Amino acid sequence: MTAATQNAEEDLIYMDGFDLENPELDEAIKDRALTSGGYPYTEKMKTKDYEKHLRALQIELVKLQRHLAESGERVLALFEGRDSAGKGGTIKRFLENLNPRNARTVALPVPSDRERTQWYFQRYVTHLPSGGEIVLFDRSWYNRAVVEPVMGFCTPSQTENFLHEAPPFERMIAEEGIHLFKFWLEIGREMQLKRFHDRQHDPLKIWKLSPVDLKALEKWDEYTKARNKMFVATDTPDTPWTLIRANDKKRARIAAIQSVLWPIDYADKDFSAIGEIDHKIVMSPEGFLAKTG
Template identity: 50%
Template sequence: MTDAPDDTPLDDMHKDWLEAELEETLDETFEMEFSEPMLSQEIRKIYRKAHPESLDRRTYFTNLLRLQAEMIKMQDWVEATGARICILFEGRDSAGKGGVIKRITQRLNPRVARVVALPAPNRREQSQWYFQRYVPHLPAGGEIVLFDRSWYNRAGVERVMGFASEDQVEMFFRDVPEFERMLVRNGIILLKYWFSITDAEQQLRFQVRIHDPMKQWKLSPMDLQSRVRWEQYTKAKEDMFARTNIPEAPWYIVEGNDKKRERLNCMEHILSRIPYEPVEHEKVELPERKYNPDYERKVLPDDLYVPKIY
């Protein structure tokens, strides 16, 4: 930051800096929301026709920024009180879990709010107690942990794809209610969300990913199998709800055909389930910079600098 010209009022400079910061914030938001698929005009028309009543941008951005500001207040409360929050995000492939998680964490402190997305278990982990690989990632005091898929893999993909035996699945269903009751009894705020989309919407989103070079990396052989086994996943989901929807840790279903409404509705609900309160902060004052008249800044060699291409 350069020194202020002598003839520039400090208040005007603060205003300019504030406006610049706001523009940067909005640019960051627009960049994240720039999700218009890189598709042919024909497929783009199909995509837009399938979402004729999508939430308008003004309403969406206004509420997104409001909710993100509330998330920061909730984060402050978590830090101040040492609360522990654990949120599970489950749902079909392409249901929008990742998009919701990104909007929740976009403005939060990554030292407080962290995302856990575990890969497939290795051979050693496969020999452990099933919940063992998840336990180290549970929140400590003053932390928010968001699981992008969780221990419910056993009730979904592992069961449908045959990675777990029926005996292992049955043991999971017997164990998971008590495991979650233990977490809640220990003081963890546990929230479980299932993101729901229709058969036709998943078909459309997979087609978008196939034709969009910016999203092709999201498609895996497992995703393609989820299309083939739609009904098996449906039955597995229904069984999971029936056996794991307990009063201490109920499931909440988020309708996800409209991504913008999905994000806002989920964020609103999370905030409604956490008893956060405003936290008083001490007034921050910027200290005066100390100047050493004998100090001379060294000139660094040009090859240390990144080329200014833009």
């Protein structure tokens, strides 16, 4: 454990019966996790149903990739959301049966000193998809809208400039013909606590915890305000956000893949295999905020 991680843990650990260091998660948090944040299901999707549907969707993704290779069309998907919302796991299910030559994920590190002097979007532009490619961003330029201002990594004026510049930047991407998807994965408070606790006590998951992640636990409300401000500024008719309620990772993964497959025409598309999108968990930001306040 690094000194920074230890300091961050010492700053936080107890809230509403939550103790990150205790191997036993508080029963009240465990009981409320799945339905937290107003999640509409009281049970997770059955594994058998999930695996069957996921396989069908991944077959459709292979068809889509073949279409992109033949047509030269491009797909770009941004995955944002609460820490531990399941961005990486969803991306993994997108890519695991695709040809990696034309399907890739982008997860950029902290910008270098040189990159900090560039136009903010510049380092992202080089990773946009070429003809026939699928590119999935595990966090994106929207760091400047949520993570950076909440954690004090940028100034308020830098965030305001970003929120002003993002819509025309994305409009150019869409007008170039790139299929652009912007996903926000949302989880409830207790679910986030549970997932962080799981990571802390699983030696195969502990690497997922960073000092920034740990600090996020005590900044729930600040993240909410930044998220809502981002939605107001950047949820546009040209490049809308798709919000997916992700307390159940299985349902969220299914929903994200469906949301990419439905709008794009490709040969031998099997609509029955894709299935209807579950609008209990997939909605616009406006619809979500109307439900949750």
